[in-house]
Amino acid sequence: MKQAYSTINQVLVTLFNDILRIEERALNTPGLSIREIHVIEAVCGAKDSRMTALAGDLHVTTGSLSVAVTTLERKGYLRRERRLKDRRVIDIRATEKALDIQRRHEQFHNEMTGAVVGILSPQELETLMRALHSVDRYFNNKEMALQ
Amino acid sequence: MKQAYSTINQVLVTLFNDILRIEERALNTPGLSIREIHVIEAVCGAKDSRMTALAGDLHVTTGSLSVAVTTLERKGYLRRERRLKDRRVIDIRATEKALDIQRRHEQFHNEMTGAVVGILSPQELETLMRALHSVDRYFNNKEMALQ
DNA sequence: CTTTTTGCTTTGAACATCAAACTAGTTGAT
DNA sequence: ATCAACTAGTTTGATGTTCAAAGCAAAAAG
Numbered sequence: 323m324k325q326a327y328s329t330i331n332q333v334l335v336t337l338f339n340d341i342l343r344i345e346e347r348a349l350n351t352p353g354l355s356i357r358e359i360h361v362i363e364a365v366c367g368a369k370d371s372r373m374t375a376l377a378g379d380l381h382v383t384t385g386s387l388s389v390a391v392t393t394l395e396r397k398g399y400l401r402r403e404r405r406l407k408d409r410r411v412i413d414i415r416a417t418e419k420a421l422d423i424q425r426r427h428e429q430f431h432n433e434m435t436g437a438v439v440g441i442l443s444p445q446e447l448e449t450l451m452r453a454l455h456s457v458d459r460y461f462n463n464k465e466m467a468l469q
Numbered sequence: 470m471k472q473a474y475s476t477i478n479q480v481l482v483t484l485f486n487d488i489l490r491i492e493e494r495a496l497n498t499p500g501l502s503i504r505e506i507h508v509i510e511a512v513c514g515a516k517d518s519r520m521t522a523l524a525g526d527l528h529v530t531t532g533s534l535s536v537a538v539t540t541l542e543r544k545g546y547l548r549r550e551r552r553l554k555d556r557r558v559i560d561i562r563a564t565e566k567a568l569d570i571q572r573r574h575e576q577f578h579n580e581m582t583g584a585v586v587g588i589l590s591p592q593e594l595e596t597l598m599r600a601l602h603s604v605d606r607y608f609n610n611k612e613m614a615l616q
Numbered sequence: 617c618t619t620t621t622t623g624c625t626t627t628g629a630a631c632a633t634c635a636a637a638c639t640a641g642t643t644g645a646t
Numbered sequence: 647a648t649c650a651a652c653t654a655g656t657t658t659g660a661t662g663t664t665c666a667a668a669g670c671a672a673a674a675a676g
Contacts, residue, residue: 410623438604453594
């Protein structure tokens with residue numbers, strides 16, 4: 323129990339910070355920062371691909387995203403597509419080059435997930451999922467409370 | 470099983486980012502960025518408090534740290550202390566003001582940890598801990614491999 | 617038709633970060 | 647003892663990220 327506290331605390335303190343850094347190095351995509359990779363990922367996985375929606379997903383302002391999209395467009399990973407029905411709206415599309423990156427990123431995450439799944443029995447896995455859902459719910463509420 | 474992968478993956482992808490953001494907002498120490506708070510935390514918890522060691526702990530260059538320490542010194546959170554035995558070495562010390570911040574930060578972590586522990590059953594907790602250890606191990610290996 | 621709202625972009629400022637050049641102090645080889 | 651090589655830390659210039667605020671164009675509301 324005591325141990326649980328310190329493990330979870332340690333995770334909250336260090337592991338989370340480490341992950342971004344390691345991810346960046348492991349992916350090692352010259353010419354793309356981890357931020358840019360996350361933008362690409364968001365674009366690839368987005369249901370709604372207009373600027374405002376993506377900015378919301380990424381928790382940045384549309385201004386910030388606009389800058390990022392411009393450079394990623396210049397680098398050949400994204401393109402802007404104006405909607406005919408409502409010409410204010412811009413949809414962001416991933417190019418084939420971006421999809422490549424996305425697949426590599428996905429593979430990294432699968433590996434990471436595999437490390438967890440590998441050590442647990444099916445039953446434990448189920449328990450873990452319940453636990454993670456609870457934690458997720460907790461943090462979503464927390465976030466709501468801070469609005 | 471399929472579901473386990475995608476749940477765990479989703480949590481690993483989003484939850485981690487969320488927590489950083491929540492932390493930043495919840496701490497909300499006017500005049501201090503989350504980076505600066507992390508520097509303060511590192512100084513408070515450091516075994517070896519010279520520049521090089523701290524920079525290593527924080528995974529930044531000594532140049533970056535030097536800049537950060539200068540502003541935190543100006544703001545009254547840290548002071549530089551030259552070593553007598555080897556006058557090249559600078560030890561960074563926390564002021565009382567910094568210790569206050571550190572205590573608040575620690576309390577926040579304890580609260581968050583307590584909340585997580587509180588919402589899980591003992592069994593869930595045990596499984597979660599094993600999973601987290603596994604992630605930790607995975608990343609430590611990964612980091613080693615990348616050196 | 618204005619006016620207001622909406623969606624996005626641009627701009628200016630603040631910060632974080634790094635690499636490389638620099639300063640000062642120590643160590644090692646001769 | 648000297649001087650070269652090394653080590654610890656700082657400074658500087660460039661780049662990237664972010665935001666708020668102002669701007670612009672299209673759509674909706676009145």
